[in-house]
Amino acid sequence: MSDQGIEEKQGILIIDDDPEIGRTLSDILNLEGYHPIVALTGKEGIAKVKNEDISLALIDLKLPDMPGIDVLKEIKKISPKIEIIILTGYASLESAIDAINLGVFSYIQKPYDAKELIMNIKRALEKRKIETLYDEKEIFQSLIERSPLGVSIIDKNNCYKYINPKFIEMFGYTLKDIPTGKEWFKKAYPDSEYRKEVISTWINDLKNAKHGEARPRTFTVKCKDGSKKVIYFRPVTIGEGYQFVTYEDITERKKAEEEYMKQLKSLIKIGNEMRMNLELEKLLQNICETITKNLGWRQVILSLRDYEKGTSQPFAVAGYDEKKAQEILSSPPVPIEATKRFLRDEFKISESYYIDHTHWGEMEKYPGELIITPAKNSKPDGWNEKDVLLIPI
Known part of the structure; x- marks a missing residue:
């Protein structure tokens, strides 16, 4: 029966x-x-x-x-x-x-x-x-002969039994070039350290392989003509320990992904810089307002120096009406060289400069038209509204 x-x-x-x-x-x-x-x-x-x-x-x-x-x-x-x-x-x-x-x-x-x-x-x-x-x-x-993917069949002794035309087109290697896995690894991964990494991954995947289950991996392969390609591998264990492997060239896709990530990082960097600039603007504005409220100064202008360009630009103000504040902030950058004669050692206090009202005649000629409202009387604490405090940043 x-x-x-x-x-x-x-x-x-x-x-x-x-x-x-x-x-x-x-x-x-x-x-x-x-x-x-x-x-x-x-x-x-x-x-x-x-x-x-x-x-x-x-x-x-x-x-x-x-x-x-x-x-x-x-x-x-x-x-x-x-x-x-x-x-x-x-x-x-x-x-x-x-x-x-x-x-x-x-x-x-x-x-x-x-x-x-x-x-x-x-x-x-x-x-x-x-x-x-x-x-x-x-x-x-x-x-298989017409497949758009490279295909190879490898026996349990790690010998290549078949490669399709697309495999040869993709890598340039024939069965004569790579009769065994040893020859493939040696030619495709000439760098010894990288080759060890690839072989180790292949062996570990084989140990845990289930029949018919794909084990996708991505490696960079050196072709017969010396060029390098990023390849997406999909090995599958089939009957009698044979390996059925497909190969997809994703070099261009990888380049596109890297370019996309590069652009994305640039956008993130720009966003971070914009956020930092906004935070810096808020910080400097708070400094201006603190000086007017707590130190008795009626008006304050903070300028940022760009030493690469050699200029100084008003960045934050306090004590002015909105129209005048916008006028100051929109004024063109002042060459640092043009300010040096006003920033003399006799005015220097630490890293800043204090020029009292007795030198107001000189300060009226300060580049950028320092706008400080004149006052007839000094403040009770001794400050005069015509005094100038310059803090280079």
Whole structure:
């Protein structure tokens, strides 16, 4: 008895007008693990082929509604892959020749020997299986040959058994260049430290690999012509320890991502600088307001010095009406050289300069028109509104 599983049972169609023969053959085929399907007429048999999954047909040449040869022709039109065995008690040389020409697997006369019949059925189904595998291999081969991805197949001994045309186009290496993984690693990763990293990753991935599960990785590969490409690898463990690997060149995509990240970082930097400038502006404005409130100065101007450009620019003011404040802040930068004669050592206090009202005549000539409202009287604490406090920043 066959050990075929239920899910693997193959359908075998019996077309014979004798119900007893149909039952007998069904019993035999059931014992062998097949799925028998019985039809008593040619037309019924043809309908079964259209609606059932059938691998092989046993056809009696003499049927009540149509010749068995015609049934054979119709079945081959519907499903050319179905194997045919002719069973007949009315054999003739002419019918045998016709059957052979139509591609029947075998021609058996009634009464038949059950063992001989089963042997013929098994051989026919094995032939069908081989042809199906060959067809599938042809389709698979065609797909891989035309694949837009590089493909390689590596055996359990780490030998390259196949590489597709796209692989050769992508890297320039042929099977002669890289017969084994050792040669591939040596050529693709010439830097010893990087090669160790790649090999270590490959080995660790293999240890944890599950059958049919992809293990995507990205590495930079040196091609045969010396160029370098960023490659997205997808190795998959298949039967008998073989590795099926696809290779995608993502060099341009990686460059685009890096350029995008560079631009993004630039935008973030600009944003941070803008935020810092806003915070600095608030800080300097607070300093101005603190000086007017707590130190008795009526008006304050803080300027920032740009030593690369050699200029000084008003940045924050306090004590002026809005119109005058905007006028001061929008005034053009003052050359630092033009201010040096006013910032004499006699006025220096630490890093700042205090010029009292007695020198106001000079300060009226200060570049940028220092705007300090004159006052007739000194403040009670001794400060005069015409005094000037310069704090270079």
